[in-house]
Amino acid sequence: MNLSGIIGYPVTPFSPDNKQLDLNKLGSVIDVLLEAEVDAIAALGSAGEAAYLSEEEWKQVAEYTVKHVAGRVPVIIGIAELTTEQAVKYAQHAHHIGANAIMLSPFSYYKLSETEIFQHYETVSEASPLPIMVYNNPATCGVDMTPEFMLKMVNNIKNASMIKESTGDIQRMHKIYTLSDGKVPFFNGCNHMALEALHAGASGWCTAAPCLIGDKPKQLFDAVKSGDNKKAKALFYQQYEFLEFIVSSGLAAAVKSGLSLQGKEAGNPRKPLLPLNKPAQQRLKSMLDNLG
Amino acid sequence: MNLSGIIGYPVTPFSPDNKQLDLNKLGSVIDVLLEAEVDAIAALGSAGEAAYLSEEEWKQVAEYTVKHVAGRVPVIIGIAELTTEQAVKYAQHAHHIGANAIMLSPFSYYKLSETEIFQHYETVSEASPLPIMVYNNPATCGVDMTPEFMLKMVNNIKNASMIKESTGDIQRMHKIYTLSDGKVPFFNGCNHMALEALHAGASGWCTAAPCLIGDKPKQLFDAVKSGDNKKAKALFYQQYEFLEFIVSSGLAAAVKSGLSLQGKEAGNPRKPLLPLNKPAQQRLKSMLDNLG
Amino acid sequence: MNLSGIIGYPVTPFSPDNKQLDLNKLGSVIDVLLEAEVDAIAALGSAGEAAYLSEEEWKQVAEYTVKHVAGRVPVIIGIAELTTEQAVKYAQHAHHIGANAIMLSPFSYYKLSETEIFQHYETVSEASPLPIMVYNNPATCGVDMTPEFMLKMVNNIKNASMIKESTGDIQRMHKIYTLSDGKVPFFNGCNHMALEALHAGASGWCTAAPCLIGDKPKQLFDAVKSGDNKKAKALFYQQYEFLEFIVSSGLAAAVKSGLSLQGKEAGNPRKPLLPLNKPAQQRLKSMLDNLG
Amino acid sequence: MNLSGIIGYPVTPFSPDNKQLDLNKLGSVIDVLLEAEVDAIAALGSAGEAAYLSEEEWKQVAEYTVKHVAGRVPVIIGIAELTTEQAVKYAQHAHHIGANAIMLSPFSYYKLSETEIFQHYETVSEASPLPIMVYNNPATCGVDMTPEFMLKMVNNIKNASMIKESTGDIQRMHKIYTLSDGKVPFFNGCNHMALEALHAGASGWCTAAPCLIGDKPKQLFDAVKSGDNKKAKALFYQQYEFLEFIVSSGLAAAVKSGLSLQGKEAGNPRKPLLPLNKPAQQRLKSMLDNLG
Incomplete structure (x- = not known):
C-alpha cells in the first residue's frame, strides 16, 4: 500500500439522545470526505x-465504513486501547472486515515503558x-514516543511500516526524515502545522478538516507538491485559524458543530464531552462562511 | 463519614494467564492491609x-472488597471512566453493594474543560x-484540576466533600488549605511527599505501600500527629527510596512484584503493563529487606 | 562555620532617582533584619x-554590609556572574573585606554544561x-543543577560545603538528604515551601521576609524544631499568602514597596523592574496589617 | 530599511588567553560572511x-564592525542588557557609530512583566x-514574549518595526503572520527550523552558519523563494544535522571550534563557556567535510 495525500477522518454520528450510533449519517459524512477528494x-x-x-459500536463503525467506502479509497482503522488483548481483538476484526491498514497508538493509564510499547x-x-501506521499523539494517548523509538519499531516489527506524528513539533519530522534517509513514510497529524509538515517531507496529512471545508x-497539498509556494502559503493561512480552532476546541465537538451549522446534523459528542458553546459556534460559523 | 489516617490500596490479583481475577488472593491482600492498621x-x-x-470484573472486585472488609473499616471505590454514563453506572453499583464512598476522577482522551468536568x-x-472524594491525578488521568476548581466542586456539588491530590506539588495542598480555611479535608496521593503533606494539613495518606511494608x-502518620518530628523524619527517610520506587516503577507492577518476593504471589499486571524486570526486582528486594 | 536558622536578605536601597546607592538606608534594613533575630x-x-x-556599587554594598553587621552574625555574600573571571574577582573581594561565606550560583546566557559549571x-x-554555599535557582539564573550534581561539587570542590535549593520542588531536598545521609547541610530558598523544607531536614531558611514581618x-523555625506542629502549621499558613506574594511579585519590588508602606522608604527597584502597582500595594498593605 | 534574506552573525574572536579582543580576526570572520553572500x-x-x-569591548566590537562592513550590507547591533539604562547607552552608541538597526531583547534576572518589557x-x-528588531529568545534571555505582545510593541512603539523569533515554535510565526495580515516582517532565529520558517513567511533567517558553511x-533561501521545493528540501536536510548541532552545542563554542578546524582560529569562548570537547570537534569536522 502506497499511501499519500489527504487522509480524511469522519466523526461518528449519534442519535439525538447520544445512546445509539447513526450509521446512515456516518455514510453521509464519509460521502462528504470522498467528495472532498481525500486519498x-x-x-x-x-x-x-x-x-x-462500546466494543459492539466500535465494530459496527469499522464494518460500516469499509462497506460504505467499498474500495474507492483505502480504509484505515484506528486502534487505541488500554490493553493489548483488546488491541489484538480489534486488529483482527479490522483484517476480518477487509480494512487496508490500522493506525495503532498506545493509550495509557499507567505510563508505559518503551519495552511495554514495543511488545504491544x-x-x-x-x-x-495489516500494515501498521505507528501513531504518536501524547496529548490524547498519554504516551510520547520519540522518532528514534518509532523508527526502531518500523525497522523491527513486521507490519509496522508508516508513522503518524501529532505532537506539533516539526523537529520530530526532521528526525524521522534524517534518521531514515527519507525512506520511512510519515504523516502529519497536527492540522495547523500542515504547510510545514508537507515541506518537511510528510507523505500526507491526516485530517478531519475536509468534513467541513471540502477540498481546501x-x-x-497539491500546491506544495507543484512548487507554487505563494499559493500554498495563501491557502494555508486562509485555513489556519479554522485548523487551529478545531484542534483546540476538540475535533469531535468542533466538527459535529460545524456539520450542524451546515445542515448535516451528526449529533453531539458523548459526555463528558460537550458540544461547542454558543460563542464558539458563532466563531466557527464565521470561519466557515469566510472559507465557503 | 470522617475519614483520616492511612487509606490502603489493594492490587487486583489475576490468574497466572492474566485472564481471570483471583478473588481469594484479593482477600489475602486486603487482609495484609488490615493487619497494617489502615484506616x-x-x-x-x-x-x-x-x-x-472489564465491566464484569470491575463489579466483582468492588463487591468482593465490600464483603471481605465487612465493615471493619470504610470502603472507598475508585471510579475513573472515559464516559459519564459508565461513571454513573459504577457509582450506582458502589452504592448498591454497600460501599461507603467513591473516589472519582475524570479520565480523558480529549482534554476536558472545567465545564465538562463539573457536569461529570x-x-x-x-x-x-455516596460521598465523593474529588481525585486529581493528571499523570494517569490526563486532566489537571486546580485547587480552586476542585473547591468549587466541593462547594457546589452535593456529595463532593473531600479531595485527593496526587500531583506531587505541595503548593496545591497549601492552596486547598488556605482557600478553604482548613475546612475541606484533603488526602495525599503522592507517596514520596507524605511527610510534607501531613505537616501541611492532609487528613490522610492514600497508599498501596502497606501491601508491602506493613504499618510503617x-x-x-502517628509520629507527625504526636509532634515527634525527629521520629517522623527518620521514618519517612527510611521509607523514602521505597516510596519513590513504587511510584516511578508503576504501582501495580511494583506491588505485585513485591508480594511475589514476599511469597504472596498475586499475578502480573495486565499487558501492555509488564512485571518489574530482574534488576528492578533485585532493587526492590533489597529495599524490602532493609525495611523488614 | 555552622550555619542554621533564618538567613536574612536585605534589599539594596537606592536614591530617589535610582542612580545612587543609599548606604544609610541599607544600614537601616540590616538593622530591621537583626531585630528580627536572623541568624x-x-x-x-x-x-x-x-x-x-555596577561593579563599584556591588563592592560598596558588600563592604558596607560586613562593616555594619560587625560580627554580630555571619555575613554571606551572593555571587551570580556571567563570567568566571568576574565571579573570581568578587569572591576575592568578599574574602578581602571579611565576609564569612559566599553563596555562589551560575548565571547563564548560553546554557551551561555540568563540566562548565563544575569548573566555574x-x-x-x-x-x-571562603566556604561556598552552592545555590540553585533556575528561575533567575537560567541553569538547573540536580541534587546529584550539587553533591558531586560539595564532595569534590574544597570549599563547597552547603547547598541552597530554590526550585520549590521538595523532592530535591529529599534527594539531597538521602544521597548525603543527611550530612550535607541544605537551606531552603523557596519562601512558600518553608514549612516542608524544615520538616524535610533543611538547616535553615533563606528569606527576605523578615525585612517586613519581623521574627515570624x-x-x-523554632516551632518546627520544638515539635509544636500545630503552632508551626498555624504560623506557616498565617504567613503563607504573604510569602507566596513576595515571590510571585518579585522580591525586590515587593520588599521595597512593603518597606515604603511601613515608613522605611528604600527607593524603587532598577528599571526595567518596576515598583508594585497600586492594587498590588493595597494587597500587600492588607497582608502586612493582618500579620502586624 | 527593507531587510530580507540571510542575516549573518559573526563570533567575537579573542586573544589566546581569552582576555583581549582580536579585532583583526573579527574582520576576517566578517569577510567570511560577506563572501557567503549574507544580506x-x-x-x-x-x-x-x-x-x-565588558562595556568597552562591546563598544569596540560594534564600532569595528560598522567600519569594516563599510556600507556593503546593513549592520544590525544586538542589545540584551539587564538594565534599561545600559540598553539605552548601547542604543545611542549604535546610532552614533552609524549602525543601521538594533536587535533588542530583554535579558532577565527577575522575570519581567509585559509592562516592564514594554517600557524597556x-x-x-x-x-x-534606529529601527528596532524585537527579538524573542527565552532560552538565553529568560523572558518569553508572545506574538500578540510583540506585535503590540511593533504597533505602539515608534521604532519597533520587525520581529526575530527564536523559540523554535513554528506556531509563533503563524500567529505573527496571521495577526498582522502578513505585514510585519519577521525573521527566523532557530537554525534547524529555517525551511519551515521561510515557507511560513519569514523575511529572512538570522544565522551564524555562514561563518562555517558559506552560501548554503x-x-x-533562494530555492524556497523560487519554488524549487525539491532542491530546498534537499539543501535543508543536507545542512540539518549541522544546524541542529551548532544550536545544541552553543553557537559561540561550535562556530569557534569550526573556524579553528578550517584554519581560521578565532580563540575560545569565555569561561565558564568551554570549547567543544574532542568527540564533538570530530563530529563537527565530519559534518563540515560532508558539507564542503
Missing part, C-alpha cells in the same frame, strides 16, 4: 470518538497481517 | 488496575448518594 | 538586586578560602 | 558572546532613532 479514509480516530464507544505493537503485528486541504 | 480500604484505584478490567461530577453526584506508613 | 545576613542575593549593580565553582574555590519566620 | 551583518548577538564582554523598549526607542543558507 484515504481513517475511521475510529480521535475525531471518531473511538475512545467513547509486536503482539498486534503478529495477530493481524487537498488544494494545499 | 480505610480503597478498591479499584490506580494500584488496582481498574483501567484494565454533578451527574454522578445526582445518581448516587501508619507509624509515620 | 545570618546574606547580602547581594536576588532581593538585593545584585544583577542590576572549582576556579572560584581555588581563588578564595524565626518563630516558625 | 546583512548582525554584531553582538548570541554568537558574538555579547553577554560576556519604549525607553530605548525614545533614546535612539543563501542557496536554501
